[in-house]
Amino acid sequence: MTSWQRYLQQHQAQFIEQMSEFLRIPSISAQPEHLPDVWQCARWLVQRLESAGICQPAILQAGEYPLVYGEWLEAGEDAPTILIYGHFDVQPVEPLSEWHHPPFEPWIEDDKIYARGASDDKGNMLVPIVVLEALLRTEGRLPVNVKLLFEGQEEILSPDLPAFIAAHKTRLACDLVVSADGWQWSESEADLRTGLRGLCALEVTVSGPRQDVHAGTHGGALANPIHGLAQLLSGLHDEQGRVCVPGFYQQVKALTQAEREQLNAIPFDEAQWLARVGVTEPFGEQGYTTRERIGIRPTLEVNGISGGYQGHGVKTIIPARATAKITCRLVPDQHPQAIAQAVADHLHTRVPPGVTLQVKVLPNGAHPYYMASDHPGNQAAAHVLEEIYGRAPYYTRSGGSIALLTLFQQQLGVCTVIFGFGLPDENFHAPNEFFRLAQFARGQRAWGALLLRLAATRL
Amino acid sequence: MTSWQRYLQQHQAQFIEQMSEFLRIPSISAQPEHLPDVWQCARWLVQRLESAGICQPAILQAGEYPLVYGEWLEAGEDAPTILIYGHFDVQPVEPLSEWHHPPFEPWIEDDKIYARGASDDKGNMLVPIVVLEALLRTEGRLPVNVKLLFEGQEEILSPDLPAFIAAHKTRLACDLVVSADGWQWSESEADLRTGLRGLCALEVTVSGPRQDVHAGTHGGALANPIHGLAQLLSGLHDEQGRVCVPGFYQQVKALTQAEREQLNAIPFDEAQWLARVGVTEPFGEQGYTTRERIGIRPTLEVNGISGGYQGHGVKTIIPARATAKITCRLVPDQHPQAIAQAVADHLHTRVPPGVTLQVKVLPNGAHPYYMASDHPGNQAAAHVLEEIYGRAPYYTRSGGSIALLTLFQQQLGVCTVIFGFGLPDENFHAPNEFFRLAQFARGQRAWGALLLRLAATRL
Structure with a gap:
C-alpha cells in the first residue's frame, strides 16, 4: 500500500464526519429561500479546499449563485491539466413526510450515509478533494496540474454557467474534465458513460x-x-x-443496429429494476427496450x-x-x-x-452529451476501473443530464470523463437519498489511481 | 315604523360589531386543525342566542362537530312552528395570497363587510337572530313558535346530519323550515329558489x-x-x-318546454356575469343556456x-x-x-x-332539492319580498347545494323556504368574500315581516 492510500484509510472517520457537516447545509438551489444556504455551502467548501492544500480557493459568482474555484498547477508544463468538476447544490426535499429522518440531519445505517445530497453530489464530490489532500500530504505534490470547479446551480440546469464559462475560458483551460458527478453500474460492475441526455x-x-x-x-x-x-x-x-x-x-440521430445491440448486451435485470421502484410493468415508447428508452430515446x-x-x-x-x-x-x-x-x-x-x-x-437547458469510448481519457478511466473492479467497465448511456458537460465541450474544447461512485438505487432526487460508505472509499482509490495514470496519458 | 323595526334600526352598529366578532373565528370545517374553532363558534353562538332571549340554547354534537339548538315555543298551539336553519362553519381560505386583507380580520369598505363567511353564512344567519331579539325585546313575544338549528359541517356536506336528524325527529318537528343560507337575485330583484342541485x-x-x-x-x-x-x-x-x-x-328528469321558458325568461345579463368572473366566453353542455347549465343540468x-x-x-x-x-x-x-x-x-x-x-x-353527499312555487311557505315569502323589493320575486333554480334540505324533507316531512340576503357577486367560497350591510338590514325587515305573515298562514 502506498503512503497516500494509507493516509486515506487512516482518515476515513474524519472524512465521513466532514461529509456530515457538508450535508447538514440545506443548499437547495431551486428554492430562493435556500440561496443563503447555497452560499454557506460555498464558504464551507473554500475552507475544506484550503485545509486540503489547494492554493487560495475562492468563491466566484454566476448570476445569484456561488461557484468555488481552486487550483494546484505545480506539476510542470509537460503534465496535463485536469479540471475536476462537481456540484454542491441539492434537489428539493418534498415530500418531506416520506423521509425516515430529516433530510439535512445525516444518519448512518448499514454502512450507508442518508441525507439529501449524499450521493448527488456532495458525497461524490468530496472524493477527489480528500484524494488531493492525501497526495499533497504524503507526496508533497500532485501527478498532474489540477483545477477545481464546483458549482451551486446544477440542479436548476446551470442557467448562469454558459456566460460564466465564456467569461473564464483562460482560467478554466485544461486538457480534460473529470466529473465527480456520476454513478457506477452496480457494486460489482463499473461503467463509463459515453452519453448523457x-x-x-x-x-x-x-x-x-x-x-x-x-x-x-x-x-x-x-x-x-x-x-x-x-x-x-x-x-x-x-x-x-x-x-x-x-x-x-x-x-x-438513429443508432446503428450494432450500437443498439451493444447497449442491450449489458446485463440488466428488468424485474429487479421494477421491483426496486415498486412497479409491476414497464411502460414507454413501443419498439424499444427499457435500456433504450432510458439511454437513447x-x-x-x-x-x-x-x-x-x-x-x-x-x-x-x-x-x-x-x-x-x-x-x-x-x-x-x-x-x-x-x-x-x-x-x-x-x-x-x-x-x-x-x-x-x-x-x-425556462432559459438554457442542457444539450445532450456524447464522448467516444476510445477517447484517451475514457481509456485511462477504463484501465483504472478494471483494476479496481477486477473486470472491464461497460460503456453506457445515462438517462440523466449534466448541463455543463456540453458547455465544456463547446467552450473549452474538452471532453468530460464521468467518474462518480454513487449507485443507481441511492434515491437521488427522491426521499431517503443515501451514499454507500464503501463506494466513498473505493472512489478514493480510483481517483488517486486515475490522476496518476493521467500523468502518463497523452490527452 | 313599528317598535321592532325601530329597535333593529337603532342597534345596527352593535349588530355589525357582533358580526365582526363572529367572523373573527376561523371555523373552517374541512380542515381538522380548525375543529376547535368550529366549537368556539358554537359557544359564541350559544351566548348570542341567550342574549337574544332564546330559551336555554345548547350545543349538540353530530360526529365530531357541534350544532347549536335553541327554541321559543310560547306562541301557542294554534301558531305554526318554524325551524330556522343556518350554518356557522366556513370554506377554506386558500389561496391566501389573493385576499386583500387577512380573511379572519373583518374590514368594512363601501358599506360591505369583507371576511370569510361574511355572506356564506355567518352574516346571513345572524339576520333572523337579531330579528328574534328585536321582537322579544319590543313585543315580549314572537308571532310563531320558533326552533333554531345552526350546524357546523355544511361546507363539508353535513356527513353526520342524516343520523342526527333521524335521532332528533321529535325535537325538530315543525311546520316549515326557513333557511338563512341562500341568496337574492340582485340588489333590485328578489328570487325564491324552488330547486337546489x-x-x-x-x-x-x-x-x-x-x-x-x-x-x-x-x-x-x-x-x-x-x-x-x-x-x-x-x-x-x-x-x-x-x-x-x-x-x-x-x-x-327533463323539464317541460314551459318550465325551460320560464327559467330563461328571467333577466340575465350573460356578458356582465362573464365580466364579473373575468372570462370572455361561456362554456358548457351544448343545447342549453347558461341559466340552464347552472340551474337544471x-x-x-x-x-x-x-x-x-x-x-x-x-x-x-x-x-x-x-x-x-x-x-x-x-x-x-x-x-x-x-x-x-x-x-x-x-x-x-x-x-x-x-x-x-x-x-x-366521500360518504353522504346532497340530494337535489325541489319545492313547489305555490307552496304556502313560498307564497308567504313571495308576498314579503314583493313588499320589500316593490316587485314580485322570480322563481329560480340554484346551482348550489344545501345537503340538509332534502334531509328535512325526507325525515321531518317539511319543505324549506330559502330566505337568505346575500348577492351572487359576494365571492362565497372564493377570496375576498363580503356581505352588503344594506342587505343585512333589508334581510332583517324581511325576516320580521315573514315571521308575522307565517303566523297567519295555514302551512
Missing part, C-alpha cells in the same frame, strides 16, 4: 376565471382550467408512449401538477388556474430550446375553448 | 413508483401517474361539454389536482402519485351515491397501463 423545461399554466369561483353557482357554464390542462397534457403522448409534438423526433415527462383546492376534504370551486411543470430529456442532436419551443407551439394550437394558456420556457 | 364528491389517486424517482434515470420507461391522471380526467367530458360517464344523465367538475413537485423552479422527478378532487352537481332524480359510483366505475374501466387507480367516494 439533454434537458429542457417548461411551465404550463391554464387560466379561467379571475379568481376561484363557486362550483355550484358557476359549475357547468364556465370552462374549468383543470379540465383544460388535463386535456392538453393527455394530448402530449399517444397510446404507444410516443411524444405527439410535431418535430419532436426529427433531429434524433428522448422523453417528455410532467414532473408536477397543481390547481384548485389540495387541502383536506372538499372545496367546491372552479379554480382560477392550473399549472404543470414539464421536462424533456433529449438525445443527440436535439436542441433544448428548439424542442421546448416545439412543445409550447403544439400546446398553443390545442387550447380548449373558454380558457387561456401561458407557456413559460 | 345535489352533490357528490370523489377523490381519485393514480399511483406509480413506490416513491418519487429521478426522471432522468427512469423517465421514458415507467408510466407517469400525472400522465395517467390527465388521461383519466380528460376522458370525463366530450367536446360538447357533456359528461361521458355511462348512466350519468339517466335519472335526470348536472355537472362534473375537478375542484383540485396535485402531484409531483409544485415548488419554485424545476425538480426532475416521476412522482409516486397524483390526485384529483371531483364533485358532481346533481338534479332531480339523480342519487348522489349512485352517480359517484358510476364515475368511479367508469374511471376503473379506463386505467392506463403501468399505473394503479384508487377512487375514494
Whole structure:
C-alpha cells in the first residue's frame, strides 16, 4: 500500500464526519429561500479546499449563485491539466413526510450515509478533494496540474454557467474534465458513460376565471382550467408512449443496429429494476427496450401538477388556474430550446375553448452529451476501473443530464470523463437519498489511481 | 315604523360589531386543525342566542362537530312552528395570497363587510337572530313558535346530519323550515329558489413508483401517474361539454318546454356575469343556456389536482402519485351515491397501463332539492319580498347545494323556504368574500315581516 492510500484509510472517520457537516447545509438551489444556504455551502467548501492544500480557493459568482474555484498547477508544463468538476447544490426535499429522518440531519445505517445530497453530489464530490489532500500530504505534490470547479446551480440546469464559462475560458483551460458527478453500474460492475441526455423545461399554466369561483353557482357554464390542462397534457403522448409534438423526433440521430445491440448486451435485470421502484410493468415508447428508452430515446415527462383546492376534504370551486411543470430529456442532436419551443407551439394550437394558456420556457437547458469510448481519457478511466473492479467497465448511456458537460465541450474544447461512485438505487432526487460508505472509499482509490495514470496519458 | 323595526334600526352598529366578532373565528370545517374553532363558534353562538332571549340554547354534537339548538315555543298551539336553519362553519381560505386583507380580520369598505363567511353564512344567519331579539325585546313575544338549528359541517356536506336528524325527529318537528343560507337575485330583484342541485364528491389517486424517482434515470420507461391522471380526467367530458360517464344523465328528469321558458325568461345579463368572473366566453353542455347549465343540468367538475413537485423552479422527478378532487352537481332524480359510483366505475374501466387507480367516494353527499312555487311557505315569502323589493320575486333554480334540505324533507316531512340576503357577486367560497350591510338590514325587515305573515298562514 502506498503512503497516500494509507493516509486515506487512516482518515476515513474524519472524512465521513466532514461529509456530515457538508450535508447538514440545506443548499437547495431551486428554492430562493435556500440561496443563503447555497452560499454557506460555498464558504464551507473554500475552507475544506484550503485545509486540503489547494492554493487560495475562492468563491466566484454566476448570476445569484456561488461557484468555488481552486487550483494546484505545480506539476510542470509537460503534465496535463485536469479540471475536476462537481456540484454542491441539492434537489428539493418534498415530500418531506416520506423521509425516515430529516433530510439535512445525516444518519448512518448499514454502512450507508442518508441525507439529501449524499450521493448527488456532495458525497461524490468530496472524493477527489480528500484524494488531493492525501497526495499533497504524503507526496508533497500532485501527478498532474489540477483545477477545481464546483458549482451551486446544477440542479436548476446551470442557467448562469454558459456566460460564466465564456467569461473564464483562460482560467478554466485544461486538457480534460473529470466529473465527480456520476454513478457506477452496480457494486460489482463499473461503467463509463459515453452519453448523457439533454434537458429542457417548461411551465404550463391554464387560466379561467379571475379568481376561484363557486362550483355550484358557476359549475357547468364556465370552462374549468383543470379540465383544460388535463386535456392538453393527455394530448402530449399517444397510446404507444410516443411524444405527439410535431418535430419532436426529427433531429434524433438513429443508432446503428450494432450500437443498439451493444447497449442491450449489458446485463440488466428488468424485474429487479421494477421491483426496486415498486412497479409491476414497464411502460414507454413501443419498439424499444427499457435500456433504450432510458439511454437513447428522448422523453417528455410532467414532473408536477397543481390547481384548485389540495387541502383536506372538499372545496367546491372552479379554480382560477392550473399549472404543470414539464421536462424533456433529449438525445443527440436535439436542441433544448428548439424542442421546448416545439412543445409550447403544439400546446398553443390545442387550447380548449373558454380558457387561456401561458407557456413559460425556462432559459438554457442542457444539450445532450456524447464522448467516444476510445477517447484517451475514457481509456485511462477504463484501465483504472478494471483494476479496481477486477473486470472491464461497460460503456453506457445515462438517462440523466449534466448541463455543463456540453458547455465544456463547446467552450473549452474538452471532453468530460464521468467518474462518480454513487449507485443507481441511492434515491437521488427522491426521499431517503443515501451514499454507500464503501463506494466513498473505493472512489478514493480510483481517483488517486486515475490522476496518476493521467500523468502518463497523452490527452 | 313599528317598535321592532325601530329597535333593529337603532342597534345596527352593535349588530355589525357582533358580526365582526363572529367572523373573527376561523371555523373552517374541512380542515381538522380548525375543529376547535368550529366549537368556539358554537359557544359564541350559544351566548348570542341567550342574549337574544332564546330559551336555554345548547350545543349538540353530530360526529365530531357541534350544532347549536335553541327554541321559543310560547306562541301557542294554534301558531305554526318554524325551524330556522343556518350554518356557522366556513370554506377554506386558500389561496391566501389573493385576499386583500387577512380573511379572519373583518374590514368594512363601501358599506360591505369583507371576511370569510361574511355572506356564506355567518352574516346571513345572524339576520333572523337579531330579528328574534328585536321582537322579544319590543313585543315580549314572537308571532310563531320558533326552533333554531345552526350546524357546523355544511361546507363539508353535513356527513353526520342524516343520523342526527333521524335521532332528533321529535325535537325538530315543525311546520316549515326557513333557511338563512341562500341568496337574492340582485340588489333590485328578489328570487325564491324552488330547486337546489345535489352533490357528490370523489377523490381519485393514480399511483406509480413506490416513491418519487429521478426522471432522468427512469423517465421514458415507467408510466407517469400525472400522465395517467390527465388521461383519466380528460376522458370525463366530450367536446360538447357533456359528461361521458355511462348512466350519468339517466335519472335526470327533463323539464317541460314551459318550465325551460320560464327559467330563461328571467333577466340575465350573460356578458356582465362573464365580466364579473373575468372570462370572455361561456362554456358548457351544448343545447342549453347558461341559466340552464347552472340551474337544471348536472355537472362534473375537478375542484383540485396535485402531484409531483409544485415548488419554485424545476425538480426532475416521476412522482409516486397524483390526485384529483371531483364533485358532481346533481338534479332531480339523480342519487348522489349512485352517480359517484358510476364515475368511479367508469374511471376503473379506463386505467392506463403501468399505473394503479384508487377512487375514494366521500360518504353522504346532497340530494337535489325541489319545492313547489305555490307552496304556502313560498307564497308567504313571495308576498314579503314583493313588499320589500316593490316587485314580485322570480322563481329560480340554484346551482348550489344545501345537503340538509332534502334531509328535512325526507325525515321531518317539511319543505324549506330559502330566505337568505346575500348577492351572487359576494365571492362565497372564493377570496375576498363580503356581505352588503344594506342587505343585512333589508334581510332583517324581511325576516320580521315573514315571521308575522307565517303566523297567519295555514302551512
